[in-house]
Amino acid sequence: MKHQITLVGGQLLPVFIGIKEFNPDRVYFIVSNESKGGLPQLKSVIKGISFSEHSCNAYDFTSVKNTCEKILDKIDPNEEVSFNLTGGTKVMVLAIQSIIHDRSLPGFYINQDNTFWELPNYTKKAVSYHVTTKEFLEITGHSHYLAKTLQDFDQQDLKIAREIERYASNGKNYSAVTSYFRKHYQDQAIPVSGNKNISNDVSCIWDATKVEIFVKTRRTQSFKSTNVRDLFFYAGWWELLVAEAISKWAKAKEILVKFELPFKHSQLTKKNEIDILINLNNKLIFVECKSGNVKQEDINKMKVIKQTYGGLISKSILVSRYMPSPTIIEKCKELEIEVFFMFGFKNQPGNSFQKLITKLNQLEKRNSL
Structure with missing residues (x-):
């Protein structure tokens, strides 16, 4: 059985990566009053792993060390144990390093460059687990998006995007049209279709698949795609x-x-x-x-x-x-x-x-x- 004792600080991502990368059977979260608030959402993302929560004084070396040693004393010496030192306070990290030295146990520290340090030999290795965007958001408590x-978007959308870019770069009409719609509708949704006089000379006609600009009744621009309203009106x-x-x-x-x-x-x-x-x-x-x-x-x-x-x-x-x-x-x-x-x-x-x-x-x- 694989056990992982992990320090929990303000950032939950290294805790999650440590669990996914090393795949323990049981996780022991070492928390303080300040850091335990994020655990419920983290626990909801972790599947198929048992875990327990252990509170300590994050700024008291003895409190942290005693908390971890009580956990170790209940684990079969023949079973595998490792420490995640990435989270928590500096005092918590020092306490864990002391245990690693005293009991000859392994640990790791996850870096920001998608690598981790393997302790106690300080060998740098690549993290193999890839966190999905869905997991990123679930860790922060946002599961719906x-x-x-x-x-x-298809090739026609890309073609129209480039045409709008050229139109926006080559004259003032684009700014006049978009400014008009921004001021006229503000936070309201622009209708699926319509016909608006932007000024005495410029007008705009649009529907679900087409936006056309007229100058003095002459059509000067015609943009057609299934996403044209979003591409044109909402930049x-x-x-x-x-x-x-x-x-x-x-x-x-x-x-x-x-x-x-x-x-x-x-x-x-x-x-x-x-x-x-x-x-x-x-x-x-x-x-x-x-x-x-x-x-x-x-x-x-x-x-x-x-x-x-x-x-x-x-x-x-x-x-x-x-x-x-x-x-x-x-x-x-x-x-x-x-x-x-x-x-x-x-x-x-x-x-x-x-x-x-x-x-x-x-x-x-x-x-x-």
Whole structure:
């Protein structure tokens, strides 16, 4: 029988990875009053493993050591025991290291680069278990969500996204049309079909599969696809082009687009939306896509989403069509949000894609404090 004694701190992900990676039959959670609050949601994700919870004073060496030794004294000496030292306080880690030394028992510490240190010989090895996005969210208590993948968009959608990008880059009519709809409908849903006069010269006619722009009664633009309303009116074209670029990044194991999380007590009400969510094998990257102006509330939302759903190990990046204002860039720097901006995809798109992937590689290698 395999036993695992694991220290529980503020981050539950290394606890979960330690269990999945080493597959114990029984887990003993060493918790404090501050850290035990997250255990119910963690336990709901763990299947087929028995576990027990043991409280101690996280800042008292003797309390931690005595708690663990009482557990060890009840385990058959012929059975396998290991320690997960990744969580908890420094005092808890010191107490476990003392036990490892005294009793010649193994342990491990999970790193942020998808590796772990094997104790007591301090050999570095790769983590083989891959945490799915579903598991990430269940650990944080969010089991319900809506999302799309790139497979939900066809080549016609990509073609239209590029056409909208060219339209947005070549004239003022795009800004006038989108600004009108933003102000006119605000938080209301745009009707499935309609006809609106944007100004004396510009009008827009649309339905479920088509958006057309007229200037002085002459049709100047016609965009047709099954996702055209989202692509045009809600700037989905920019998110789709960014997601397509990210799909060329070999490290991205899962890419989810338009990721929506409802309130736990109201599944019909959207609480947060993530433009693009990247799963990198045990690390999440949250991508906020902005085709226009970036506001302070956009950055504050990114901070909340990262802290709530990804934890310390996760990363955030703002991918903006244009360079954000100096105040936004300063705010992002303070909150450890990476900033990447492009001036459209029409000029050397392949080069723009590669620069974004280079930036993502740099972000992925950067450890959190």
